[in-house]
Amino acid sequence: MSRPSSTGGRPEPAGGGTALVGAAAVVALATTVVLGLRLPPTVEQGPYARLIAVHPPLAWAAYLAFGVCALVSALWLWRRTRAPRWDRLAVASAEVGVVFCALTLVTGSIWGRPTWGVWWTWDARLTSTALLLALFAGYLALRRVSVDPEARARRSAVAALVAVADVPIVHFSVDWWRTLHQGRSLAQLAPQRDLDGSYTSVMLLGFVAMTLVYGWLVAHRARVEALEARLEAAGLDLALAERRAEADVVEPVA
Amino acid sequence: MWRDALLVAGKDLRIEARSRVATNQVAPFALVVLVLFGFALDPDRGVLARASAGLFWVAVLLSSLLAVQRSFAVESGDATGDGLRLSGLDPAGIFLGKAAAVAAQLAALQVVLAAGVVVLYDADLGGPALLLATCAAATVGLAAAGVVYGALAAGLRVRETLLPLLLLPVVAPVLLSATRAWEAGMGLSVDDGWRWAQLLAVFAVVYVTLGVVAFGALLEES
Numbered sequence: 001m002s003r004p005s006s007t008g009g010r011p012e013p014a015g016g017g018t019a020l021v022g023a024a025a026v027v028a029l030a031t032t033v034v035l036g037l038r039l040p041p042t043v044e045q046g047p048y049a050r051l052i053a054v055h056p057p058l059a060w061a062a063y064l065a066f067g068v069c070a071l072v073s074a075l076w077l078w079r080r081t082r083a084p085r086w087d088r089l090a091v092a093s094a095e096v097g098v099v100f101c102a103l104t105l106v107t108g109s110i111w112g113r114p115t116w117g118v119w120w121t122w123d124a125r126l127t128s129t130a131l132l133l134a135l136f137a138g139y140l141a142l143r144r145v146s147v148d149p150e151a152r153a154r155r156s157a158v159a160a161l162v163a164v165a166d167v168p169i170v171h172f173s174v175d176w177w178r179t180l181h182q183g184r185s186l187a188q189l190a191p192q193r194d195l196d197g198s199y200t201s202v203m204l205l206g207f208v209a210m211t212l213v214y215g216w217l218v219a220h221r222a223r224v225e226a227l228e229a230r231l232e233a234a235g236l237d238l239a240l241a242e243r244r245a246e247a248d249v250v251e252p253v254a
Numbered sequence: 255m256w257r258d259a260l261l262v263a264g265k266d267l268r269i270e271a272r273s274r275v276a277t278n279q280v281a282p283f284a285l286v287v288l289v290l291f292g293f294a295l296d297p298d299r300g301v302l303a304r305a306s307a308g309l310f311w312v313a314v315l316l317s318s319l320l321a322v323q324r325s326f327a328v329e330s331g332d333a334t335g336d337g338l339r340l341s342g343l344d345p346a347g348i349f350l351g352k353a354a355a356v357a358a359q360l361a362a363l364q365v366v367l368a369a370g371v372v373v374l375y376d377a378d379l380g381g382p383a384l385l386l387a388t389c390a391a392a393t394v395g396l397a398a399a400g401v402v403y404g405a406l407a408a409g410l411r412v413r414e415t416l417l418p419l420l421l422l423p424v425v426a427p428v429l430l431s432a433t434r435a436w437e438a439g440m441g442l443s444v445d446d447g448w449r450w451a452q453l454l455a456v457f458a459v460v461y462v463t464l465g466v467v468a469f470g471a472l473l474e475e476s
Contacts, residue, residue: 142420145410145416154474169427172427172453
């Protein structure tokens with residue numbers, strides 16, 4: 001996690017805690033990959049069933065990321081807990097979440113093509129995940145527009161909460177939409193049914209791995225954000241000092 | 255708060271009545287969209303009539319983008335936005351007023367568009383109770399969400415391109431629900447249309463509440 005910066009000086013390296021999380025994330029991810037690739041192919045889905053080691057964990061990490069983004073946005077908006085670190089955490093979490101969400105859709109598509117025969121289907125969960133990605137892509141676009149940091153933090157915190165308020169409505173609408181029109185639900189398609197024990201354990205390991213990867217990425221991303229803010233402040237101080245120096249040469253008035 | 259809302263809504267609607275942007279630009283745009291759908295889909299009227307509910311709501315959605323942009327464009331010139339902020343009006347009142355003005359324009363637009371789908375697509379608008387309830391709930395929801403996002407994007411250099419990206423995914427459930435409700439109301443599907451209308455009402459309540467709570471924060475700065 002980024003630490004509050006003292007003015008000037010060299011940027012401190014990320015803390016030991018972050019390194020520990022990073023090491024754990026690498027180990028867990030590597031183990032998931034190795035064990036996941038050694039899972040026995042299933043009768044119906046062949047080797048594609050192994051995607052279970054990464055696909056549900058990716059989706060979980062994306063939901064976690066968006067949840068954290070909404071939570072810290074609320075903390076920023078609430079005056080008593082307002083602090084710049086919540087804003088930095090919000091942008092870090094949303095960015096990582098968008099990556100995870102996109103990867104969820106990509107891995108789902110790769111699995112869907114051989115299993116369902118199509119890259120995309122208007123299934124309830126697919127549709128709502130795609131809308132979630134669009135909502136947070138919009139959030140990041142809003143963040144990237146340069147305004148003063150305080151205004152940006154305020155606007156994006158409101159945008160995150162307004163976007164998250166939409167999630168249950170999106171969920172219900174697409175859920176009704178698909179279940180009313182065709183009797184197929186994801187429960188029947190989901191590979192969790194009759195799941196072999198080795199599959200379950202690798203998937204659970206995947207959940208742990210993705211959570212660690214998420215934490216690690218967010219910690220570093222938030223730290224970069226803090227360093228950027230410091231750089232900007234330092235640049236401003238420098239410019240102020242230069243102007244003052246110029247003014248001194250011209251001889252100060254009053 | 256209600257008095258402030260009436261003041262702001264009256265001001266916005268008076269501007270629209272005098273500038274005639276809504277009648278001369280937004281409504282014709284919506285009708286052009288309807289004609290374009292006619293080109294895109296089979297001119298054989300069967301397809302258009304069956305898809306008319308969805309096409310109607312897509313046209314409403316696209317036009318609502320224009321209405322929202324317009325609603326904040328009138329605040330950007332001549333520092334009128336600052337004037338509004340300094341006026342001492344309740345931010346919740348300003349939000350409700352702007353949303354009411356947008357909703358009134360959208361409602362008028364829907365009348366034009368409904369006539370359009372009847373004439374151009376040969377749509378059969380039976381079941382008026384459900385259709386009208388859907389329109390009412392969807393209009394309030396669209397206007398409230400639109401004004402919240404309009405305020406978020408207001409004052410930014412890229413607001414014209416940013417607003418659709420922010421707003422369209424959020425109002426996607428409105429398009430979905432309103433289309434299903436209309437299909438049920440028009441006898442095109444066997445869905446329970448009232449359930450969709452209820453979802454629209456929930457959406458409207460959520461976004462009106464969010465707007466009332468959050469609009470003060472959005473007005474403070476920028």
